[in-house]
Structures are given as structure tokens and as C-alpha cells.
Amino acid sequence: EELSNMVGGCSFTPQKSSDTLVAAQRLVSLISEKGKFADALSVLKNEMIGSYCFTFLSDDTSVYAARDPLGFRPLVLGKKTDGGTHIIASESSALSAVGADLIRDVIPGELIKFSKNGIESEMFSKEKQRAHCSFEFTYFAHPSSKMEGANIYLSRKNIGRFLAKKFPIKDADLVIPVPDSARPAALGYAQELGISFDEGLLKDRYSKKGPLRSFIEPHQTDRIEINRWIIPIQDIIEDKHVVVVDDSLVRGTSSRAIINALRKSGARKISLVITYP
Incomplete structure (x- = not known):
């Protein structure tokens, strides 16, 4: 104003x-x-x-x-490999999509x-x-992107490894990610502790098209509707102590919905690990 x-x-x-x-x-x-x-x-x-x-x-x-x-x-500078055209993009994954190489981050x-x-x-x-916005490394950025010299996928995986060292849940049967951006962190957590990793939750991409980030939606009914698209696989999680790894906790809408769905699907025990904040 x-x-x-x-x-x-x-x-x-x-x-x-x-x-x-x-x-x-x-x-x-x-x-x-x-x-x-x-x-x-x-x-x-x-x-x-x-x-x-x-x-x-x-x-x-x-x-x-x-x-x-x-x-x-973020803002990055790139260059086309064939014609020498320079490109500015919000992140390096956009450069790869048009056949350009990353030169550097814009300072x-x-x-x-x-x-x-x-x-x-x-x-x-x-x-x-x-x-720097912390959500870029945990949530917003494409996992193939590189920001400030660090690959996003590996950064998220390292966050999972760090959480496993700081908050080890060694009696768990299974580590599952909340799709999709928490997957690298969940894999890092599981590998660090030697616990099985699997896809116990799937995102239903067929029932409805639209935004898939629930915390951004202004209305609670819309946020709840988005969380209905995440479907538990009962045969994988039933009677197991499940560690659920999510990328962030903002309003808690997604976490509550996912925990309730896992309970209904027969999970014996549920532990929740959040990468941010």
C-alpha cells in the first residue's frame, strides 16, 4: 500500500x-x-x-x-549448450528443461x-x-535443482539422515514419506537407521486436478479436500510401527488427516518426523 x-x-x-x-x-x-x-x-x-x-x-x-x-x-543464470543464448530462471531445473547449463546463482x-x-x-x-527461504530446500524447489551450490534432492536426504541421528526411532518397522517432497528425507532417515523404506501413502492424481499444497489454500474445506487425495496402502502399513516423514508442518491439517487415515488402515503405532521447521 x-x-x-x-x-x-x-x-x-x-x-x-x-x-x-x-x-x-x-x-x-x-x-x-x-x-x-x-x-x-x-x-x-x-x-x-x-x-x-x-x-x-x-x-x-x-x-x-x-x-x-x-x-x-532463488534466481539462476544459465546458457544454452547449442546456441550460446543466456537464460534467467527461478531455479536450475528450468534450465535443464530447455537444454541449458547452469552457470551460477544470481548474487x-x-x-x-x-x-x-x-x-x-x-x-x-x-x-x-x-x-534464504528455508521452504525452498525442504518443499518448494524441484528435487533436481541446485541452489547455492547444493543439490536439493541430496540436501533433503541429508536432512533425513540428520534427523535420524538426532531423533532415532529404532523400534520402527517401516519409514514412509508423505508424497512427494518428503521422499528424499524419508529415504535418508531409513538408510541411516537401517529401517525398511516403502511407499505407504500414495497421492491420487486421477480423481481431481488442481493445487496440491494444502497449507497454501485459504479455506479449511479446500485444505481438507486436498488431503483426501493422499491414500494409505493398507497391506503395507497394517499392524506396523510406522515412521511418517513429512517435509513441513504449517497448519497441521495434512498431518492430522494422514495420521487418522493410517490409524483406520491398521497401523499399530505412528511416529511423525518433520523436516521443517
Whole structure:
């Protein structure tokens, strides 16, 4: 709302408009005032508190990309293997999908310019404080992606191994993941303790299409409906002490629904391990 008041005439509410639109309008006014993208961003970063990654197309056909000074969200630079075209993407898995190689992460506070003359880079902020989103490593990011030099799949698996050392449940019969993002952590947990790993829960992808992240849904009825798509396999979990590994706990809606479903399917005992927070 503060940015909206600065640009004037841009009515912004989270339900009716995009905060990106407001930021873009403010940035355009700052570029007109300061003359350079980097100078404009150095002012905007003090006015706009939050996370952002920007890409811009200028009137001289140059393309700009910028990452916020805290590095809250990821942004990566890649290059096509055949034609040498540079690509900016939110994570490295997108580069692989179009036949490009990862060059590096965009540095927090960095502005990159792509033009006919090549690539130019400059820092619009030199703050050293970092605030990477923890959900990227546990939940949001594609498991094949690499962020800050670390592979997401292996990072999640290592989290599972760490949890097994810190919270070992050695009398369990089976370790199962809540599909899908908790799978690497569950596998790491099972391998560290030498416990059997299996798919005791499956996500029903056929009954309904739509979002599959229950904590994001604004209404409780929608969150409950999403959790009905996770189906226990009774023959695998019946009469067993099951360790359920989930990637995160936000509202607890999914955890309650899954535990109730496992109980109905005959699990003798249920232990819950959460990778985050």
C-alpha cells in the first residue's frame, strides 16, 4: 500500500491486483528520476520490504534481471549448450528443461544486463545479510535443482539422515514419506537407521486436478479436500510401527488427516518426523 501511494493512481489490494505491478510502476518512476536501473533499484530496495526477483525488458531491447539483497528467493543464470543464448530462471531445473547449463546463482543484490554487447553485471546493494527461504530446500524447489551450490534432492536426504541421528526411532518397522517432497528425507532417515523404506501413502492424481499444497489454500474445506487425495496402502502399513516423514508442518491439517487415515488402515503405532521447521 505504501508503494501504491508513492506511484499514485494505482489501486492495490492483494485480492485485486499484483504487487509486481505496483513495484514495476514505482521502478519506472525511479528510473526516470535516477537515469539508471541500478540506481533506481538501490532506492527501491529501501522502500520495498520483502522478497523479489525481477526481470525487465527495456525500450532498447536489453533484458535486465535482479535479485533482492537478502536472496530470499532463488534466481539462476544459465546458457544454452547449442546456441550460446543466456537464460534467467527461478531455479536450475528450468534450465535443464530447455537444454541449458547452469552457470551460477544470481548474487543477492545483483543486477544483470543482457544486450547485443553481451552480459554486464553490477551490484545495486552490498548488504551481507542473507535470508534464504528455508521452504525452498525442504518443499518448494524441484528435487533436481541446485541452489547455492547444493543439490536439493541430496540436501533433503541429508536432512533425513540428520534427523535420524538426532531423533532415532529404532523400534520402527517401516519409514514412509508423505508424497512427494518428503521422499528424499524419508529415504535418508531409513538408510541411516537401517529401517525398511516403502511407499505407504500414495497421492491420487486421477480423481481431481488442481493445487496440491494444502497449507497454501485459504479455506479449511479446500485444505481438507486436498488431503483426501493422499491414500494409505493398507497391506503395507497394517499392524506396523510406522515412521511418517513429512517435509513441513504449517497448519497441521495434512498431518492430522494422514495420521487418522493410517490409524483406520491398521497401523499399530505412528511416529511423525518433520523436516521443517
